[in-house]
Amino acid sequence: MIERQLTLIMENKPGALARVVGLFHQRGYNIDSLHVDPIKDLKKYEFIEKELDIKFHENEISKLIIKTTVADSLMRQILRQINKLIEVIAVSDNDSTYLKGILRNENLL
Secondary structure, eight states: OEEEEEEEEEEOOTTHHHHHHHHHHHHTOOEEEEEEEEOOOOGGGHHHHHHHTOOOOTTSEEEEEEEEEEOHHHHHHHHHHHHTSTTEEEEEOSSOEEETTEEESSOOO
């Protein structure tokens, strides 16, 4: 088991955080720490807007950082499951990033 950090970019909507935490709970994964902030400076995420052909506005999206301890074999499964949540725009670990279903073999966030 290795401590991992996941970074999520997600829509800032009621219930979105509860769905992410619920996914961890349903699968029996433990969350060691959780930190959420609305994104005010959108320049860093322009590549997501271009890739997905969407436009972000201030405080419309949030950055969620989750620290968890999981085995390597579960990490990709967790990324895929989180990526299926409708409010999640991007999810990344140390090795790869998913942008709404598109896998990138690098950490973009």
